[in-house]
Amino acid sequence: MSDIEVLLPDGSTRTLSDGATALDLATQIGPRLAKDALAAVVDGELTDLETPLFNGATVSIVTPKSDLGREVLRHSSAHVLAQAVTRLWPGAKYAIGPAIDDGFYYDFDLPGGVHFSDDDLERIDEEMRAIVKEDQPFIRSEYSVVDGLALFADQPYKVEIINAVLANATPEDLAEVASPSVVSTYSNSPAFVDLCRGPHVPSTSHLGHFKLTRVAGAYWRGDEKRPQLQRIYGTAWESEEALAAHLHQLEEAELRDHRRLGQELDLFSFPTEIGPGLGVFHPKGGTMRRIMEDYSRARHVAGGYEFVYTPHITKADLFEVSGHLEWFAEGMYPPMELDDGQKYYLKPMNCPFHTLIYKARQRSYRELPLRLFEFGSVYRYEKSGVVHGFTRVRGMTMDDAHIFCTREQMTDEIKSLLEFVLDLLRDYGLTEFHLELSTRPPGKAVGTDEEWEEATATLAQVAGSAGLQLTLDEGGGAFYGPKISVQAKDAIGRTHQLSTIQLDFQTPQRFEASYIGADNARHQPIMIHRALFGSVERFMAVLIEHYAGNMPTWLSPEQVRVLGVKDAHDDYAFDVASALRLEGVRVGLDEASEPLGARIRRAKLEKIPYIVVVGDDDVRSGTLGINARGSNDPERGVTLSEFRDRLLSEIASHGSPEVN
RNA sequence: GCCUGGGUAGCUCAGUCGGUAGAGCAACGCAUUCGUAAUGCGUAGGUCAGGAGUUCGAAUCUCCUCUCAGGCUCCA
Numbered sequence: 001m002s003d004i005e006v007l008l009p010d011g012s013t014r015t016l017s018d019g020a021t022a023l024d025l026a027t028q029i030g031p032r033l034a035k036d037a038l039a040a041v042v043d044g045e046l047t048d049l050e051t052p053l054f055n056g057a058t059v060s061i062v063t064p065k066s067d068l069g070r071e072v073l074r075h076s077s078a079h080v081l082a083q084a085v086t087r088l089w090p091g092a093k094y095a096i097g098p099a100i101d102d103g104f105y106y107d108f109d110l111p112g113g114v115h116f117s118d119d120d121l122e123r124i125d126e127e128m129r130a131i132v133k134e135d136q137p138f139i140r141s142e143y144s145v146v147d148g149l150a151l152f153a154d155q156p157y158k159v160e161i162i163n164a165v166l167a168n169a170t171p172e173d174l175a176e177v178a179s180p181s182v183v184s185t186y187s188n189s190p191a192f193v194d195l196c197r198g199p200h201v202p203s204t205s206h207l208g209h210f211k212l213t214r215v216a217g218a219y220w221r222g223d224e225k226r227p228q229l230q231r232i233y234g235t236a237w238e239s240e241e242a243l244a245a246h247l248h249q250l251e252e253a254e255l256r257d258h259r260r261l262g263q264e265l266d267l268f269s270f271p272t273e274i275g276p277g278l279g280v281f282h283p284k285g286g287t288m289r290r291i292m293e294d295y296s297r298a299r300h301v302a303g304g305y306e307f308v309y310t311p312h313i314t315k316a317d318l319f320e321v322s323g324h325l326e327w328f329a330e331g332m333y334p335p336m337e338l339d340d341g342q343k344y345y346l347k348p349m350n351c352p353f354h355t356l357i358y359k360a361r362q363r364s365y366r367e368l369p370l371r372l373f374e375f376g377s378v379y380r381y382e383k384s385g386v387v388h389g390f391t392r393v394r395g396m397t398m399d400d401a402h403i404f405c406t407r408e409q410m411t412d413e414i415k416s417l418l419e420f421v422l423d424l425l426r427d428y429g430l431t432e433f434h435l436e437l438s439t440r441p442p443g444k445a446v447g448t449d450e451e452w453e454e455a456t457a458t459l460a461q462v463a464g465s466a467g468l469q470l471t472l473d474e475g476g477g478a479f480y481g482p483k484i485s486v487q488a489k490d491a492i493g494r495t496h497q498l499s500t501i502q503l504d505f506q507t508p509q510r511f512e513a514s515y516i517g518a519d520n521a522r523h524q525p526i527m528i529h530r531a532l533f534g535s536v537e538r539f540m541a542v543l544i545e546h547y548a549g550n551m552p553t554w555l556s557p558e559q560v561r562v563l564g565v566k567d568a569h570d571d572y573a574f575d576v577a578s579a580l581r582l583e584g585v586r587v588g589l590d591e592a593s594e595p596l597g598a599r600i601r602r603a604k605l606e607k608i609p610y611i612v613v614v615g616d617d618d619v620r621s622g623t624l625g626i627n628a629r630g631s632n633d634p635e636r637g638v639t640l641s642e643f644r645d646r647l648l649s650e651i652a653s654h655g656s657p658e659v660n
Numbered sequence: 661g662c663c664u665g666g667g668u669a670g671c672u673c674a675g676u677c678g679g680u681a682g683a684g685c686a687a688c689g690c691a692u693u694c695g696u697a698a699u700g701c702g703u704a705g706g707u708c709a710g711g712a713g714u715u716c717g718a719a720u721c722u723c724c725u726c727u728c729a730g731g732c733u734c735c736a
Contacts, residue, residue, distance in 0.1 A: 105731095115663070115664070116663095116664075117664070117665080118664070118665060213730095214664080214665090214730060214731070215663085215664055215665090215730095215731085216663065216664065216730065216731030216732065217662060217663025217664070217731070217732055218663080218731070218732045218733090219662080219663095219732055219733060222732075222733070223733080224661080224662080224732080224733045224734085228662060228663060228732075229663090229732095230663075230664085231663085231731070231732075233730095233731075259729095263671075264671090270728090272709080272726075272727055272728085275727095276726095276727075276728090330734090331734090331735080378736095380735085380736085382734085382735075383661050383662095383733080383734065383735095384661065384727095385661065385662070385663095385731090385732085385733085385734095386661090386733085386734065386735070387728095388729090391736085392735070392736080393736090396736075398736075485736090497735095497736070498736085499736095500736070531736075533736090534736045535736055537736095538736065539736095563695095563696090564693095565693085565694065565695050565696090566693040566694055566695095567693060567694095568693080592693065592694075593692090593693090594692095594694090594698090594699080595692085595693085595694055595698080595699055596693095596694055596695065596696065597694085597695095597696070597697060597698065597699090598697085598698050598699080599696095599697095600696050600697055601696095601697035601698055602697085602698090603697090604696095604697055605697080611696080613695065613696060614695090615694095615695050616695085617695080618695095625695070625696070627696055632696085632697085633696095634695085634696050636695085636696095
């Protein structure tokens with residue numbers, strides 16, 4: 001028997017006897033590795049440990065504490081979930097069960113149309129732990145398509161997957177089988193066989209650090225028109241500590257939920273009397289929003305924008321010309337019908353209105369680019385199940401602008417616009433971005449192929465030269481044009497879609513907008529739609545979550561609260577507050593009717609950047625005690641002028657007390 | 661829109677087997693005057709989301725509607 005030689009990731013080589021598997025390799029390297037090993041990567045292909053190696057192969061062993069390892073154990077956990085469900089509900093049909101970020105899920109169709117309830121999760125969890133204890137090996141088998149179809153004769157979803165792969169293999173389908181001509185399965189006991197490409201952990205005993213999290217409905221193959229299956233979600237990790245850390249992180253995320261902080265900090269609410277997805281801003285949230293908007297306005301003035309205002313409703317005609325009634329009607333509120341039979345719609349977008357402003361008179365090429373800006377409130381009829389705090393609403397205000405320019409100007413205009421966007425977002429404290437390019441939505445778009453190609457190529461060129469990571473969102477554009485969207489990463493690593501920049505050849509055409517060029521001829525302008533916050537409400541929600549409610553000083557509704565130690569100090573406290581207010585600082589005063597500790601506690605819970613405490617010493621020497629947010633170590637004896645200078649410079653630089 | 665689970669005082673929540681409503685915080689009043697995260701006592705506050713039904717009797721059981729959360733689909 002001849003030997004084979006394999007290459008390890010560190011560049012070294014190992015000699016093994018012919019027919020040796022990845023597990024044999026791991027064993028040869030060390031018993032610890034053999035014990036930990038879950039799978040292997042052979043020449044870039046993720047595969048089972050049982051896979052025989054061949055001469056010259058590059059092999060790495062996959063262990064639990066790696067992304068690949070976690071993916072394998074999550075995928076295997078999904079199989080155990082399915083096995084547990086088929087034990088508890090004999091006759092259950094199982095559909096697909098992949099690994100996802102942080103966990104896994106599996107979709108089921110229970111006999112008699114039964115649905116899982118939350119209580120079932122506990123039973124399933126117990127059954128899964130029993131299976132783990134049974135230490136069942138995952139055994140791979142391969143069948144012909146015919147045999148595969150016979151094997152899964154009583155599993156209609158599996159049959160559908162096999163047939164779909166035969167007909168037209170999508171990457172999603174291929175995840176479930178080996179290749180279009182070979183049906184691969186894994187069984188971890190004779191009683192449970194699943195269609196799967198693999199690989200899997202050697203046996204169920206490698207699993208166990210999991211938690212089933214929720215049950216949800218999910219459409220078969222993600223299609224609203226197909227039957228809805230019962231999905232169970234779980235999370236799984238390589239160790240109890242990693243699982244606990246993940247659960248802890250979820251709790252942390254919950255603490256910064258803007259809906260919760262909006263309530264706790266008295267910023268805004270969603271009165272049920274008004275309706276779903278329609279929020280109101282309380283004075284503190286209103287202050288925060290006003291500051292956000294004012295700063296944006298100032299930047300837009302500097303950026304050459306002109307400010308316009310337009311109504312919230314319009315005759316149907318306008319949206320017929322724009323194409324919204326043809327392409328966007330299901331996102332619009334139903335019309336109001338007036339006595340004379342005229343239909344009026346609430347506006348879901350501002351662009352047609354701005355186009356009419358453009359068209360209000362003859363335009364010259366000398367006016368272009370013409371940049372029209374509006375904090376425009378729009379209303380969209382979102383499906384009832386999708387509204388979510390201020391991140392998905394039915395009424396919102398966009399920091400919307402439409403730029404009319406010539407075809408020659410558009411590339412430069414988009415380039416400088418992208419810089420403007422990123423610069424502005426950084427001023428609000430977001431620093432990590434990537435871009436997404438959304439292309440023509442198939443079957444839902446107006447305009448010629450050439451126009452779409454030119455617009456998409458222009459955006460791609462600008463996005464590519466921005467030096468940021470660029471991802472492609474195939475078919476995600478608006479009906480009138482492709483778009484670049486700016487995705488920002490927040491403090492706990494989540495990404496949020498914020499700004500969108502859309503290039504539109506269609507609207508000017510539909511409205512017959514034109515300008516007179518230097519050649520004294522009529523030309524059609526190009527239109528750029530752009531919103532930097534996206535919606536003001538949502539941007540505020542993102543910032544609140546990013547900062548966990550600890551807003552930088554310039555955005556805090558109350559920047560300083562002054563407390564007298566006892567009521568003999570209230571006059572001095574008032575003077576301090578007045579002096580700061582003269583400088584434009586938002587200052588609150590909490591008089592000494594309660595113990596100092598209680599007032600400090602309340603101010604801390606309100607996340608006010610600076611608590612100023614004044615007592616006898618301060619009255620005597622004209623100083624302050626400063627208790628900054630994020631610190632439990634107050635500074636004593638600071639002069640008013642020193643504090644004022646520090647505070648004003650922090651506000652001007654958009655800083656926070658935490659980072660000083 | 662669909663699936664699962666919720667809705668009890670301003671907020672967070674308890675309420676057993678169907679027997680007529682409870683706490684903490686907040687609010688209000690009185691007292692307390694205090695140097696860095698909760699002073700004490702008292703008062704008031706509820707058509708138990710809304711409607712219908714079952715029952716001698718419903719926060720509790722059934723149905724419908726509204727609404728919230730987590731998913732799916734869709735999306736800024």
